[in-house]
Amino acid sequence: MAYPQQQDAAPGGAGRRVFFRRRKSCPLTGDSAPKIDYKDMKLLSRFISERGKMLPSRITSVCAKKQRELSRAIKRARNLALLAFVVK
Numbered sequence: 001m002a003y004p005q006q007q008d009a010a011p012g013g014a015g016r017r018v019f020f021r022r023r024k025s026c027p028l029t030g031d032s033a034p035k036i037d038y039k040d041m042k043l044l045s046r047f048i049s050e051r052g053k054m055l056p057s058r059i060t061s062v063c064a065k066k067q068r069e070l071s072r073a074i075k076r077a078r079n080l081a082l083l084a085f086v087v088k
Contacts, residue, residue, distance in 0.1 A: 024061035025061070026061060026062050026063040026066055027060075027061065027062065028062055028063070028066040028069075028070070029063060029066060036066065036069045036070055036073050037073065038072075038073040038074075038076040038077045038080070038082070039077070039082065040073075041077070041082060041083065044070075044073060044074055044077055044083065045083075046060075047060055047062070047070055047074070048074065048083070050087065051086070051087055052083075052084055052085060052086045052087040054070075054071055054074055
């Protein structure tokens with residue numbers, strides 16, 4: 001695994017590697033991104049855990065605007081019985 005530049009903690013001291021996390025891009029924005037629709041169970045199931053909970057955006061790397069649309073679509077699908085509220 002490639003590490004970024006090595007920075008010294010102190011002059012002449014032991015070098016410590018600083019890990020820079022690369023920012024992930026939102027999978028729902030862009031030209032070829034799928035449209036969020038409450039009837040699209042295949043898309044919505046990617047953002048729901050095995051227990052039926054919505055995954056947070058820090059895990060799925062979805063931007064805030066699309067996360068709101070996604071949660072609205074999941075809630076609509078649950079109310080129309082297209083998705084289960086809880087998986088036992």
